[in-house]
Amino acid sequence: MNTTITSRIIIASTGLLSLAGQINAKEQPNILWITCEDISPTIGCYGDQAAKTPVIDQLASEGVRYTHVFATAGVCAPSRSTIITGVYAPSLGTHHMRTGNDISGISKGIYPTETGIIDPEGNSVPKYSAVIPSEVRCFPELLRKAGYYCTNNAKTDYQFAAPISAWDENDSNAHWRNRPKDKPFFAVFNLNVSHESMIWKKKNDPLLINKNAPNIPPYFPENKVIRQDVARNYSNIAELDKQVGQILKQLKEDGLLEKTIIFFFSDHGGPLPRGKREIYDSGLRVPFIARFPHRFKAGTVSEELISFVDLAPSMLSLAGITPPDYMQGQAFLGVHKSDNARTEIFAARDRLDECYDMVRCVRTKDYMYVKNFYPEKPNYMDLKYRRQMDMMNELIRLHKSDSLNAVQEIWFHKTKSTEEFYKVKEDPHQVQNLITDSCNQLIVEDLRKKLTNWQQKINDQGFIPEGEMVLQMWPNLKQPQTLKPAIEKINNTFKISCPTQGASIVFQFSNSGASKPEWKHWHVYSEPITAKKGQYLHIIASRIGFKQSEEFVIKCE
Incomplete structure (x- = not known):
């Protein structure tokens, strides 16, 4: 990618100018998300001197620090369902925390049925995978169709099993380094050292910060026990900072730092009582930093209001993809940046x-x-x-x-x-x-x-x-199942569809018809595909919230 093209992409990405038409595949920027769990803007670059976050602070000095970014829920699963779809959780039916097991990767969506939970009307509530509106997709699927290699390492927690179409890789080994040469990537790394549970799981670890440094908010008393857990939270954030540094180091080693747009943010506000799960700023307001290639707009502070429902359309916009109409957010970056600044955020x-x-x-x-x-x-x-x-x-x-x-x-x-x-x-x-x-x-x-x-x-x-x-x-109380895909063959070209409304289709080739023969990753189907003689074509259809279809295998004669 030459410097002229890069500059034009970055200018478009920040919304200062608009490029006409779609950005072609060679101009699509790499996008890296470094996401963490359960932190408010209690880090150095946001003015909290108790935090020891030199890596994140440097990232902010080289990029744009956003001061008014808000989750749509003060807890992870409803928030993450909005992030991955660009649709509010109460609109999807993913607003209750939590609906079912966090099943990643290739899943048949098998769930236990008993929880002991009774809703306010006296109805029993089993574990379930939320069946969301048929038109809604996980936005990485749309990036994949546009040529991106998409990896998630490794948490999903979407309130539904991550569909097989969402990611090229979705496990603890997922990495941009596994992509085909010269293919643009969208890579997510989820870091959990700052999660609420680490307050008690790491309670006996040495602190990485001065215990007396953090300010105690007015809704907490000054107390030895309370100060210890507040300090543990800050110490976990300091450890998080080091993990962020490790990911950035890999990016630099690969020569990709100036070819990648980097985002750092948390899935909602901090883990302490009266923070996480609430819809006050303590539960909703998050740190959010964007670093663009060649340090474009380095050190800039943006006060624009941004909601997590805006993330999906913004990532598509950065890739030159028009956000679909069902998305309820608006792009704040890229060629499809909204003309109207957001004036309010909503949460549930x-x-x-x-x-x-x-x-x-x-x-x-x-x-x-x-x-x-x-x-x-x-x-x-x-x-x-x-x-x-x-x-x-x-x-x-x-x-x-x-x-x-x-x-x-x-x-x-x-x-x-x-x-x-x-x-x-x-x-x-x-x-x-x-x-x-x-x-x-x-x-x-x-x-x-x-x-x-x-x-x-x-x-x-x-x-x-x-x-x-x-x-x-x-x-x-029976989970619906995606129907078997329908296949129309003309010579060695295959046109594939599925009678289940809203189903996505994935495929891969192998040299044998056995189940999972080489088990390369699945490709998202978007147009008729041509197979070589002797190959086997493997096909699966999946709708979000449904069990995925049975695998269909065809030998190409």
Whole structure:
């Protein structure tokens, strides 16, 4: 790729100029996602000096640091389903955390049926793979059709089994280094050292930061146990920084640093209580850094509002692909960058493990409006999983002993306001609910309408009891199966289709008809394919949420 072409791509990528037409395959940039779990912008380049993150800080100094990027849920699986599709989780039916097993790669979607979970209407809820609208695809499939080699290392957690069509590689060995020569890549590396569970799993490891350095937010008391877990979180982020450095080192070793657009971000906000699972900034706001080849726009800070629903259309736009109409986000980069800047973000909170709630929010740069559909429930959910954290148990102890101040006690109130309103610049932790202040009513009414309109526009399925929703997806609680593909042969050219609406088709060739003979990766079918005499053609069809079809094998005579 020559310097002139690279410069033109990068200019288009940042949305400063628009290139006419599609970018051809030779001009498609490599795209690398380094994603992590459960961190807020508590890193050095965002002004938190307690964090030891020299690698991430340097990445920000060489790229664009975004300050207003938000997840669509404060927990991983609903958030990740939006990231991979470009569609809000409540629109897909993937809004409850969690629906089923995180099955990666080639999956027949076999799930256990018993969970013991009962929805608010008394319906039993089994484990299930969400059946999403038939037109929706995992966006890497669209990149693959456009010539990209797509790898995911290694977490999916989409609320449905990752379809066989989504990735060229989807396991712990997935890497851009395995791609065919000169093929553009989209590579994802998911780092989990900062995950909530590492607060207790790594509790006895030496700290990599000064224990007394982190600031304690006002909704936590200063306490030895609490400070220890806060420090552990920062220490895990310091370890994360080193892992990011290892991936960037590989990119440099391969001579690809200046041929690749690099993104770093978390799947939602931080892992501590009153952070993860909430729809305040502590649960939604994430660090987000983009580094472009040749350090284009190095050191720039962008304050534009970005939602995770915008990621899929933006990656397609960078590759010169027009985002499909079903996507509910808008591109903030690339040749199809939206002409209109986003003015608000939306987020949702529903069932979290064994506990039910339904909360929706809209946030602008200045305000946040929250609607609680179960105001009789507290914000605090007594989740078994989170009880493994010393800090969580300490907060419960302090609450029961009346040792928390008024701000710290808010989270434990037995009920919550039907509506909440915050001025986020004056109240960055969202602890002062101003919903009853008459001077804010015009703003509240505007945000209330925006939220209602959004729910109607996306067909918010939060109003459907989960047990009923599962029966709509899985009639008689039996997972539907993708039908066998239909094949039309003309000489040695094969035209393939599938009678299951919304199914994707994958294929590969082998020199024997045995199941998994050489087991090369599957190719996404997009047009009739030609086989050589003596080869065997293997075909599978799969719709998201369905069991995939049986494998079909044809010998090419």
